[in-house]
Amino acid sequence: MFGNKRYSLGKLIRESRDYHTGWQQAWPDPTPKKHYDVVIIGGGGHGLGTAYYLAKEHGITNVAVIEKGWLGGGNTGRNTTIIRSNYLQPESIALYDHSVKLFETLSEELNYNIMFSSRSVLHLAHTMHDLHEVGRRGHSIWANGVDSELLSPAQVKAKVPTINLNTRFPIMGGLLQRRAGNARHDAVAWGYARAAAELGVDIIQQCAVTGFTVTNNKISAIETTKGNISAGRVGAVVAGHAGVVAGMAGLRLPLESFPLQAFVSEPLKPILDCVVMSGTVHVYASQSDKGELVIGAGSDHYVSYAQRGSFNLVEEIVHPMVELFPFVSRLRMLRQWAGIVDVTIDRSPILSKTPVDNFYVNCGWGTGGFKATPGSANVFAASLAGDDMHPFAKPFSLERFATGAYVDEGAASGVAH
Numbered sequence: 308m309f310g311n312k313r314y315s316l317g318k319l320i321r322e323s324r325d326y327h328t329g330w331q332q333a334w335p336d337p338t339p340k341k342h343y344d345v346v347i348i349g350g351g352g353h354g355l356g357t358a359y360y361l362a363k364e365h366g367i368t369n370v371a372v373i374e375k376g377w378l379g380g381g382n383t384g385r386n387t388t389i390i391r392s393n394y395l396q397p398e399s400i401a402l403y404d405h406s407v408k409l410f411e412t413l414s415e416e417l418n419y420n421i422m423f424s425s426r427s428v429l430h431l432a433h434t435m436h437d438l439h440e441v442g443r444r445g446h447s448i449w450a451n452g453v454d455s456e457l458l459s460p461a462q463v464k465a466k467v468p469t470i471n472l473n474t475r476f477p478i479m480g481g482l483l484q485r486r487a488g489n490a491r492h493d494a495v496a497w498g499y500a501r502a503a504a505e506l507g508v509d510i511i512q513q514c515a516v517t518g519f520t521v522t523n524n525k526i527s528a529i530e531t532t533k534g535n536i537s538a539g540r541v542g543a544v545v546a547g548h549a550g551v552v553a554g555m556a557g558l559r560l561p562l563e564s565f566p567l568q569a570f571v572s573e574p575l576k577p578i579l580d581c582v583v584m585s586g587t588v589h590v591y592a593s594q595s596d597k598g599e600l601v602i603g604a605g606s607d608h609y610v611s612y613a614q615r616g617s618f619n620l621v622e623e624i625v626h627p628m629v630e631l632f633p634f635v636s637r638l639r640m641l642r643q644w645a646g647i648v649d650v651t652i653d654r655s656p657i658l659s660k661t662p663v664d665n666f667y668v669n670c671g672w673g674t675g676g677f678k679a680t681p682g683s684a685n686v687f688a689a690s691l692a693g694d695d696m697h698p699f700a701k702p703f704s705l706e707r708f709a710t711g712a713y714v715d716e717g718a719a720s721g722v723a724h
Protein backbone atom coordinates (compact mmCIF):
# COMPACT_ATOMS: atom_id res chain seq x y z
CA MET A 308 0.00 0.00 0.00
CA PHE A 309 1.34 3.36 -1.02
CA GLY A 310 1.57 5.56 2.04
CA ASN A 311 2.50 9.21 2.42
CA LYS A 312 3.87 10.51 5.65
CA ARG A 313 2.28 13.78 6.67
CA TYR A 314 4.18 16.90 5.70
CA SER A 315 5.03 18.96 8.79
CA LEU A 316 7.74 21.19 10.23
CA GLY A 317 8.96 18.26 12.36
CA LYS A 318 9.21 16.05 9.23
CA LEU A 319 11.16 18.79 7.42
CA ILE A 320 13.61 19.12 10.31
CA ARG A 321 14.07 15.32 10.53
CA GLU A 322 14.62 15.08 6.77
CA SER A 323 17.15 17.93 6.87
CA ARG A 324 19.04 16.03 9.57
CA ASP A 325 18.89 12.80 7.49
CA TYR A 326 20.02 14.45 4.22
CA HIS A 327 16.49 14.22 2.73
CA THR A 328 16.66 10.46 2.23
CA GLY A 329 13.23 9.66 3.68
CA TRP A 330 10.83 11.53 1.39
CA GLN A 331 8.38 9.30 -0.45
CA GLN A 332 7.11 9.64 -3.99
CA ALA A 333 4.09 11.97 -3.79
CA TRP A 334 1.81 9.63 -5.79
CA PRO A 335 2.41 6.24 -7.46
CA ASP A 336 2.40 5.47 -11.17
CA PRO A 337 -0.10 2.58 -11.52
CA THR A 338 -0.96 0.43 -14.51
CA PRO A 339 -4.60 1.11 -15.46
CA LYS A 340 -7.16 -1.44 -14.23
CA LYS A 341 -9.76 -2.85 -16.63
CA HIS A 342 -12.68 -1.22 -14.81
CA TYR A 343 -13.33 1.74 -12.52
CA ASP A 344 -16.52 3.05 -10.92
CA VAL A 345 -15.62 6.52 -12.19
CA VAL A 346 -13.04 7.64 -14.74
CA ILE A 347 -12.09 11.31 -14.87
CA ILE A 348 -10.43 12.41 -18.12
CA GLY A 349 -8.01 15.30 -17.52
CA GLY A 350 -5.40 15.70 -14.80
CA GLY A 351 -5.76 19.43 -14.21
CA GLY A 352 -6.91 20.91 -10.91
CA HIS A 353 -10.61 20.38 -11.66
CA GLY A 354 -10.18 16.71 -12.61
CA LEU A 355 -7.83 15.84 -9.75
CA GLY A 356 -10.02 17.73 -7.29
CA THR A 357 -13.09 15.83 -8.51
CA ALA A 358 -11.31 12.52 -7.88
CA TYR A 359 -10.26 13.69 -4.41
CA TYR A 360 -13.80 14.72 -3.37
CA LEU A 361 -15.29 11.51 -4.84
CA ALA A 362 -13.03 9.52 -2.54
CA LYS A 363 -13.08 11.85 0.47
CA GLU A 364 -16.72 12.94 0.63
CA HIS A 365 -18.55 10.13 -1.19
CA GLY A 366 -16.43 7.05 -0.38
CA ILE A 367 -15.97 6.24 -4.10
CA THR A 368 -12.32 5.20 -4.32
CA ASN A 369 -12.30 2.95 -7.39
CA VAL A 370 -11.54 6.03 -9.48
CA ALA A 371 -8.93 6.82 -12.14
CA VAL A 372 -7.74 10.17 -13.46
CA ILE A 373 -6.42 9.81 -16.99
CA GLU A 374 -4.05 12.52 -18.21
CA LYS A 375 -2.49 12.62 -21.65
CA GLY A 376 0.56 14.60 -20.50
CA TRP A 377 1.69 15.53 -17.00
CA LEU A 378 -0.42 16.72 -14.06
CA GLY A 379 -1.23 20.41 -14.29
CA GLY A 380 0.35 20.65 -17.77
CA GLY A 381 -2.84 22.17 -19.20
CA ASN A 382 -4.34 25.48 -18.13
CA THR A 383 -3.85 24.67 -14.44
CA GLY A 384 -0.09 25.17 -14.78
CA ARG A 385 -0.39 28.03 -17.27
CA ASN A 386 -2.76 30.43 -15.58
CA THR A 387 -2.12 33.64 -13.69
CA THR A 388 -3.77 32.32 -10.51
CA ILE A 389 -6.31 35.06 -9.78
CA ILE A 390 -8.98 33.93 -7.31
CA ARG A 391 -12.15 35.94 -6.68
CA SER A 392 -15.90 35.53 -6.44
CA ASN A 393 -17.13 39.00 -7.47
CA TYR A 394 -19.38 37.94 -10.34
CA LEU A 395 -22.73 39.48 -11.29
CA GLN A 396 -25.27 36.66 -11.23
CA PRO A 397 -26.40 34.92 -7.99
CA GLU A 398 -25.74 31.48 -9.56
CA SER A 399 -22.13 32.42 -10.29
CA ILE A 400 -21.57 34.11 -6.92
CA ALA A 401 -22.77 30.93 -5.14
CA LEU A 402 -20.42 28.69 -7.12
CA TYR A 403 -17.33 30.93 -7.12
CA ASP A 404 -17.69 31.88 -3.45
CA HIS A 405 -18.03 28.20 -2.52
CA SER A 406 -14.66 27.87 -4.23
CA VAL A 407 -13.02 30.83 -2.49
CA LYS A 408 -14.16 29.43 0.87
CA LEU A 409 -12.65 26.02 0.05
CA PHE A 410 -9.41 27.74 -1.05
CA GLU A 411 -9.15 29.44 2.35
CA THR A 412 -8.62 26.10 4.13
CA LEU A 413 -7.27 23.96 1.29
CA SER A 414 -3.65 23.83 2.49
CA GLU A 415 -4.78 22.34 5.82
CA GLU A 416 -7.31 20.04 4.15
CA LEU A 417 -4.74 18.60 1.72
CA ASN A 418 -1.71 18.86 4.04
CA TYR A 419 -0.04 20.65 1.13
CA ASN A 420 0.92 24.31 1.02
CA ILE A 421 -0.99 25.79 -1.92
CA MET A 422 0.19 29.27 -0.89
CA PHE A 423 -3.28 30.86 -0.91
CA SER A 424 -2.89 34.59 -0.34
CA SER A 425 -5.98 36.75 0.14
CA ARG A 426 -4.20 39.89 -1.02
CA SER A 427 -7.38 41.34 -2.65
CA VAL A 428 -8.37 41.99 -6.26
CA LEU A 429 -9.11 45.49 -7.59
CA HIS A 430 -11.11 46.05 -10.80
CA LEU A 431 -10.52 49.52 -12.23
CA ALA A 432 -13.26 51.74 -13.69
CA HIS A 433 -12.17 54.21 -16.40
CA THR A 434 -15.49 55.46 -17.80
CA MET A 435 -19.00 56.26 -16.56
CA HIS A 436 -20.09 52.97 -18.11
CA ASP A 437 -17.41 51.13 -16.08
CA LEU A 438 -18.56 52.90 -12.90
CA HIS A 439 -22.13 51.78 -13.55
CA GLU A 440 -20.94 48.22 -14.25
CA VAL A 441 -18.82 47.90 -11.08
CA GLY A 442 -21.56 49.65 -9.07
CA ARG A 443 -24.22 47.25 -10.32
CA ARG A 444 -21.94 44.27 -9.78
CA GLY A 445 -20.88 45.50 -6.32
CA HIS A 446 -24.52 45.79 -5.24
CA SER A 447 -25.36 42.38 -6.67
CA ILE A 448 -22.42 40.86 -4.78
CA TRP A 449 -23.42 42.51 -1.48
CA ALA A 450 -27.00 41.38 -1.97
CA ASN A 451 -25.67 37.83 -2.16
CA GLY A 452 -23.69 38.17 1.05
CA VAL A 453 -20.19 38.41 -0.45
CA ASP A 454 -17.70 41.15 0.42
CA SER A 455 -17.13 43.97 -2.05
CA GLU A 456 -16.16 47.64 -1.80
CA LEU A 457 -16.41 50.55 -4.24
CA LEU A 458 -13.32 52.79 -4.18
CA SER A 459 -12.85 56.42 -5.23
CA PRO A 460 -9.79 57.38 -7.35
CA ALA A 461 -8.01 58.60 -4.18
CA GLN A 462 -8.70 55.26 -2.47
CA VAL A 463 -7.39 53.43 -5.56
CA LYS A 464 -4.17 55.47 -5.35
CA ALA A 465 -3.85 54.79 -1.62
CA LYS A 466 -4.29 51.06 -2.23
CA VAL A 467 -1.88 50.95 -5.22
CA PRO A 468 0.63 53.83 -4.87
CA THR A 469 2.53 52.87 -8.04
CA ILE A 470 -0.52 53.27 -10.30
CA ASN A 471 -0.93 56.14 -12.78
CA LEU A 472 -4.49 57.50 -12.40
CA ASN A 473 -4.24 59.82 -15.42
CA THR A 474 -4.15 57.27 -18.19
CA ARG A 475 -5.72 57.74 -21.66
CA PHE A 476 -8.97 56.78 -19.91
CA PRO A 477 -8.43 58.29 -16.42
CA ILE A 478 -9.22 56.00 -13.47
CA MET A 479 -12.59 56.98 -11.98
CA GLY A 480 -12.84 54.35 -9.25
CA GLY A 481 -12.66 50.64 -8.59
CA LEU A 482 -14.30 47.54 -7.17
CA LEU A 483 -12.31 45.76 -4.47
CA GLN A 484 -12.75 42.27 -3.07
CA ARG A 485 -10.48 41.86 -0.06
CA ARG A 486 -10.90 38.06 0.36
CA ALA A 487 -9.78 37.53 -3.24
CA GLY A 488 -6.15 36.89 -4.21
CA ASN A 489 -3.83 34.20 -5.56
CA ALA A 490 -2.58 30.67 -4.93
CA ARG A 491 0.25 28.58 -6.36
CA HIS A 492 -1.31 26.83 -9.39
CA ASP A 493 0.91 23.71 -9.60
CA ALA A 494 0.53 23.14 -5.89
CA VAL A 495 -3.25 22.95 -6.25
CA ALA A 496 -2.89 20.12 -8.80
CA TRP A 497 -0.14 18.36 -6.84
CA GLY A 498 -1.94 18.72 -3.51
CA TYR A 499 -5.15 17.20 -4.88
CA ALA A 500 -3.18 14.44 -6.67
CA ARG A 501 -1.28 13.44 -3.56
CA ALA A 502 -4.37 13.48 -1.34
CA ALA A 503 -6.48 11.58 -3.90
CA ALA A 504 -3.77 8.93 -4.41
CA GLU A 505 -3.56 8.52 -0.65
CA LEU A 506 -7.28 7.66 -0.66
CA GLY A 507 -6.81 5.01 -3.38
CA VAL A 508 -7.37 6.94 -6.63
CA ASP A 509 -5.25 5.80 -9.61
CA ILE A 510 -3.49 8.71 -11.30
CA ILE A 511 -2.45 7.67 -14.78
CA GLN A 512 -0.21 10.08 -16.65
CA GLN A 513 1.07 9.93 -20.26
CA CYS A 514 -2.18 8.20 -21.26
CA ALA A 515 -4.37 9.93 -23.86
CA VAL A 516 -8.03 9.13 -24.38
CA THR A 517 -8.38 8.52 -28.11
CA GLY A 518 -12.01 7.42 -28.46
CA PHE A 519 -15.12 5.91 -26.87
CA THR A 520 -17.18 2.85 -27.66
CA VAL A 521 -20.81 3.84 -27.13
CA THR A 522 -23.26 0.95 -26.65
CA ASN A 523 -26.97 1.46 -25.88
CA ASN A 524 -26.30 5.19 -25.40
CA LYS A 525 -23.62 4.53 -22.74
CA ILE A 526 -19.85 4.70 -22.91
CA SER A 527 -18.94 1.02 -22.65
CA ALA A 528 -15.20 1.46 -23.31
CA ILE A 529 -12.78 4.35 -23.01
CA GLU A 530 -10.09 3.85 -25.63
CA THR A 531 -6.70 5.04 -24.41
CA THR A 532 -3.07 4.78 -25.44
CA LYS A 533 -2.67 2.29 -22.56
CA GLY A 534 -5.61 0.07 -23.60
CA ASN A 535 -9.38 0.05 -23.18
CA ILE A 536 -10.95 0.84 -19.80
CA SER A 537 -14.60 0.54 -18.78
CA ALA A 538 -16.28 2.75 -16.20
CA GLY A 539 -19.64 3.19 -14.50
CA ARG A 540 -19.47 6.95 -15.05
CA VAL A 541 -17.13 9.08 -17.13
CA GLY A 542 -16.34 12.76 -16.46
CA ALA A 543 -14.52 14.82 -19.10
CA VAL A 544 -12.61 17.68 -17.46
CA VAL A 545 -10.29 18.68 -20.28
CA ALA A 546 -10.77 22.48 -20.60
CA GLY A 547 -9.61 23.66 -24.06
CA HIS A 548 -9.97 20.14 -25.47
CA ALA A 549 -13.53 19.59 -24.22
CA GLY A 550 -14.92 19.90 -27.74
CA VAL A 551 -12.49 17.28 -29.04
CA VAL A 552 -13.19 14.74 -26.26
CA ALA A 553 -16.98 15.27 -26.38
CA GLY A 554 -16.75 14.80 -30.14
CA MET A 555 -15.40 11.28 -29.50
CA ALA A 556 -18.80 10.51 -27.91
CA GLY A 557 -20.64 12.00 -30.88
CA LEU A 558 -21.49 15.28 -29.10
CA ARG A 559 -20.98 18.86 -30.24
CA LEU A 560 -20.54 21.25 -27.31
CA PRO A 561 -21.40 24.98 -27.56
CA LEU A 562 -17.76 26.01 -27.06
CA GLU A 563 -14.98 27.79 -28.90
CA SER A 564 -11.30 27.30 -27.99
CA PHE A 565 -8.92 30.27 -28.03
CA PRO A 566 -5.27 30.71 -27.01
CA LEU A 567 -4.80 32.93 -23.94
CA GLN A 568 -1.33 34.20 -23.14
CA ALA A 569 0.53 35.69 -20.19
CA PHE A 570 4.00 37.01 -19.28
CA VAL A 571 6.24 37.32 -16.27
CA SER A 572 8.83 40.05 -15.80
CA GLU A 573 12.19 39.90 -14.14
CA PRO A 574 11.84 39.93 -10.32
CA LEU A 575 11.39 43.20 -8.45
CA LYS A 576 11.31 44.18 -4.81
CA PRO A 577 7.75 44.15 -3.43
CA ILE A 578 5.78 46.94 -5.15
CA LEU A 579 2.28 45.51 -5.76
CA ASP A 580 0.44 43.81 -2.92
CA CYS A 581 -2.89 43.25 -4.64
CA VAL A 582 -4.14 42.08 -8.05
CA VAL A 583 -5.05 44.97 -10.37
CA MET A 584 -7.38 44.39 -13.33
CA SER A 585 -8.76 46.65 -16.02
CA GLY A 586 -11.33 45.47 -18.53
CA THR A 587 -11.35 48.80 -20.37
CA VAL A 588 -7.67 49.28 -21.17
CA HIS A 589 -7.56 45.49 -20.91
CA VAL A 590 -4.72 44.21 -18.80
CA TYR A 591 -4.17 42.82 -15.32
CA ALA A 592 -1.14 42.28 -13.10
CA SER A 593 -0.05 40.88 -9.78
CA GLN A 594 3.34 40.26 -8.18
CA SER A 595 4.46 36.72 -7.49
CA ASP A 596 6.17 35.64 -4.29
CA LYS A 597 9.43 35.58 -6.27
CA GLY A 598 8.90 39.24 -7.17
CA GLU A 599 8.02 38.81 -10.85
CA LEU A 600 5.11 40.80 -12.26
CA VAL A 601 2.57 38.34 -13.68
CA ILE A 602 0.78 40.05 -16.56
CA GLY A 603 -2.10 39.00 -18.77
CA ALA A 604 -5.09 40.25 -20.72
CA GLY A 605 -7.64 38.96 -23.22
CA SER A 606 -7.61 35.87 -25.38
CA ASP A 607 -6.47 35.75 -29.01
CA HIS A 608 -8.96 36.96 -31.60
CA TYR A 609 -8.99 33.67 -33.50
CA VAL A 610 -9.86 30.12 -32.44
CA SER A 611 -6.83 27.85 -32.37
CA TYR A 612 -5.27 24.89 -30.56
CA ALA A 613 -1.73 26.35 -30.86
CA GLN A 614 -0.48 26.93 -27.31
CA ARG A 615 1.53 30.01 -28.30
CA GLY A 616 -0.60 33.15 -28.50
CA SER A 617 -0.32 35.61 -31.37
CA PHE A 618 2.15 38.53 -31.63
CA ASN A 619 -0.38 41.36 -31.94
CA LEU A 620 -1.66 40.52 -28.45
CA VAL A 621 1.82 41.17 -27.03
CA GLU A 622 1.52 44.84 -27.94
CA GLU A 623 -2.13 44.97 -26.83
CA ILE A 624 -1.08 43.73 -23.39
CA VAL A 625 2.12 45.73 -22.89
CA HIS A 626 0.67 49.06 -24.02
CA PRO A 627 -2.02 49.41 -21.28
CA MET A 628 0.35 47.92 -18.72
CA VAL A 629 2.86 50.72 -19.37
CA GLU A 630 0.05 53.28 -19.18
CA LEU A 631 -1.09 52.03 -15.78
CA PHE A 632 2.40 51.39 -14.41
CA PRO A 633 4.92 53.58 -16.35
CA PHE A 634 7.94 51.96 -14.61
CA VAL A 635 7.13 48.76 -16.54
CA SER A 636 8.65 50.37 -19.67
CA ARG A 637 12.06 49.74 -18.07
CA LEU A 638 11.35 46.11 -17.16
CA ARG A 639 12.49 43.04 -19.08
CA MET A 640 10.04 40.21 -19.60
CA LEU A 641 11.38 36.78 -18.67
CA ARG A 642 8.81 34.39 -20.11
CA GLN A 643 5.68 34.29 -22.28
CA TRP A 644 3.36 31.31 -22.70
CA ALA A 645 -0.23 30.42 -23.59
CA GLY A 646 -2.95 27.90 -22.85
CA ILE A 647 -6.12 26.94 -24.72
CA VAL A 648 -9.28 28.22 -23.07
CA ASP A 649 -12.79 26.90 -23.77
CA VAL A 650 -15.29 29.74 -24.02
CA THR A 651 -19.11 29.67 -23.96
CA ILE A 652 -21.48 32.32 -25.31
CA ASP A 653 -22.49 33.53 -21.81
CA ARG A 654 -18.94 33.29 -20.39
CA SER A 655 -20.13 30.79 -17.75
CA PRO A 656 -18.98 27.18 -17.37
CA ILE A 657 -20.74 23.95 -18.32
CA LEU A 658 -21.26 21.44 -15.48
CA SER A 659 -23.65 18.93 -16.91
CA LYS A 660 -24.95 15.51 -17.74
CA THR A 661 -24.96 14.90 -21.48
CA PRO A 662 -27.29 13.04 -23.85
CA VAL A 663 -24.94 10.02 -23.43
CA ASP A 664 -26.23 8.34 -20.25
CA ASN A 665 -23.05 7.88 -18.20
CA PHE A 666 -21.06 10.81 -19.64
CA TYR A 667 -20.66 14.12 -17.77
CA VAL A 668 -18.77 17.26 -18.74
CA ASN A 669 -17.07 19.95 -16.68
CA CYS A 670 -15.73 22.64 -19.03
CA GLY A 671 -16.33 26.11 -20.46
CA TRP A 672 -14.41 27.85 -17.68
CA GLY A 673 -12.76 29.93 -20.36
CA THR A 674 -10.26 32.46 -19.10
CA GLY A 675 -11.34 32.22 -15.46
CA GLY A 676 -11.58 28.69 -14.09
CA PHE A 677 -8.56 28.45 -11.79
CA LYS A 678 -10.44 30.36 -9.08
CA ALA A 679 -13.23 27.81 -9.35
CA THR A 680 -11.04 24.73 -8.99
CA PRO A 681 -12.09 23.50 -5.51
CA GLY A 682 -15.73 24.57 -5.86
CA SER A 683 -16.16 23.06 -9.31
CA ALA A 684 -14.43 19.83 -8.28
CA ASN A 685 -16.51 19.60 -5.12
CA VAL A 686 -19.90 20.02 -6.84
CA PHE A 687 -18.90 17.90 -9.86
CA ALA A 688 -17.89 15.05 -7.55
CA ALA A 689 -21.26 15.30 -5.75
CA SER A 690 -23.03 15.28 -9.13
CA LEU A 691 -21.15 12.19 -10.35
CA ALA A 692 -21.66 10.39 -7.04
CA GLY A 693 -25.40 11.10 -6.88
CA ASP A 694 -26.06 10.82 -10.64
CA ASP A 695 -27.83 14.17 -10.31
CA MET A 696 -26.33 17.62 -10.71
CA HIS A 697 -25.53 19.44 -7.45
CA PRO A 698 -27.79 22.51 -6.86
CA PHE A 699 -24.82 24.88 -7.47
CA ALA A 700 -24.16 23.10 -10.80
CA LYS A 701 -27.75 22.92 -12.10
CA PRO A 702 -27.88 26.46 -13.58
CA PHE A 703 -24.76 25.61 -15.60
CA SER A 704 -26.20 22.62 -17.47
CA LEU A 705 -26.18 22.19 -21.24
CA GLU A 706 -29.96 22.74 -21.28
CA ARG A 707 -29.49 26.49 -20.92
CA PHE A 708 -28.23 26.69 -24.49
CA ALA A 709 -31.60 25.34 -25.66
CA THR A 710 -33.86 27.19 -23.20
CA GLY A 711 -31.96 30.50 -23.31
CA ALA A 712 -31.56 30.60 -19.50
CA TYR A 713 -28.02 31.94 -19.81
CA VAL A 714 -25.90 32.93 -16.81
CA ASP A 715 -24.50 36.04 -18.44
CA GLU A 716 -21.09 36.97 -17.07
CA GLY A 717 -19.82 38.86 -20.12
CA ALA A 718 -19.03 41.99 -18.08
CA ALA A 719 -17.80 40.43 -14.84
CA SER A 720 -15.44 38.32 -16.92
CA GLY A 721 -14.33 41.17 -19.21
CA VAL A 722 -10.81 40.45 -17.99
CA ALA A 723 -11.99 37.22 -16.61
CA HIS A 724 -9.11 35.96 -14.62
Ligand SMILES: Cc1cc2nc3c(=O)[nH]c(=O)nc-3n(C[C@H](O)[C@H](O)[C@H](O)COP(=O)(O)OP(=O)(O)OC[C@H]3O[C@@H](n4cnc5c(N)ncnc54)[C@H](O)[C@@H]3O)c2cc1C
Pocket residue numbers: 348349350351352353354373374375376377378379380381382383384385386387388389390514515516517544545546547548552567568569603644645646647648672673674675676677678679723724
Ligand atom coordinates in the same frame (compact mmCIF):
# COMPACT_ATOMS: atom_id res chain seq x y z
C1 LIG B 1 -2.73 32.34 -19.66
C2 LIG B 1 -3.90 31.96 -18.81
C3 LIG B 1 -4.23 32.72 -17.70
C4 LIG B 1 -5.31 32.37 -16.90
N1 LIG B 1 -5.51 33.09 -15.77
C5 LIG B 1 -6.48 32.71 -14.91
C6 LIG B 1 -6.60 33.39 -13.68
O1 LIG B 1 -5.84 34.29 -13.35
N2 LIG B 1 -7.61 32.99 -12.84
C7 LIG B 1 -8.49 32.01 -13.17
O2 LIG B 1 -9.40 31.75 -12.40
N3 LIG B 1 -8.34 31.31 -14.33
C8 LIG B 1 -7.36 31.63 -15.21
N4 LIG B 1 -7.19 30.95 -16.38
C9 LIG B 1 -8.12 29.84 -16.71
C10 LIG B 1 -7.76 28.57 -15.93
O3 LIG B 1 -6.39 28.29 -16.13
C11 LIG B 1 -8.60 27.39 -16.37
O4 LIG B 1 -9.97 27.72 -16.42
C12 LIG B 1 -8.44 26.22 -15.40
O5 LIG B 1 -7.08 26.04 -15.04
C13 LIG B 1 -8.98 24.95 -16.02
O6 LIG B 1 -8.59 23.84 -15.23
P1 LIG B 1 -8.93 22.38 -15.69
O7 LIG B 1 -8.45 21.47 -14.63
O8 LIG B 1 -10.38 22.33 -16.07
O9 LIG B 1 -8.15 22.21 -17.07
P2 LIG B 1 -6.62 21.89 -17.39
O10 LIG B 1 -5.71 22.31 -16.31
O11 LIG B 1 -6.36 22.42 -18.77
O12 LIG B 1 -6.62 20.30 -17.41
C14 LIG B 1 -7.18 19.57 -18.46
C15 LIG B 1 -6.25 18.41 -18.74
O13 LIG B 1 -6.88 17.52 -19.68
C16 LIG B 1 -5.85 16.91 -20.40
N5 LIG B 1 -6.40 16.33 -21.62
C17 LIG B 1 -6.89 16.98 -22.72
N6 LIG B 1 -7.28 16.09 -23.64
C18 LIG B 1 -7.06 14.85 -23.13
C19 LIG B 1 -7.25 13.52 -23.62
N7 LIG B 1 -7.75 13.28 -24.86
N8 LIG B 1 -6.89 12.47 -22.83
C20 LIG B 1 -6.38 12.69 -21.58
N9 LIG B 1 -6.17 13.94 -21.07
C21 LIG B 1 -6.51 14.99 -21.84
C22 LIG B 1 -4.86 18.04 -20.66
O14 LIG B 1 -3.56 17.54 -20.95
C23 LIG B 1 -4.92 18.82 -19.36
O15 LIG B 1 -3.88 18.50 -18.46
C24 LIG B 1 -6.12 31.25 -17.23
C25 LIG B 1 -5.80 30.47 -18.34
C26 LIG B 1 -4.69 30.80 -19.12
C27 LIG B 1 -4.35 29.94 -20.30
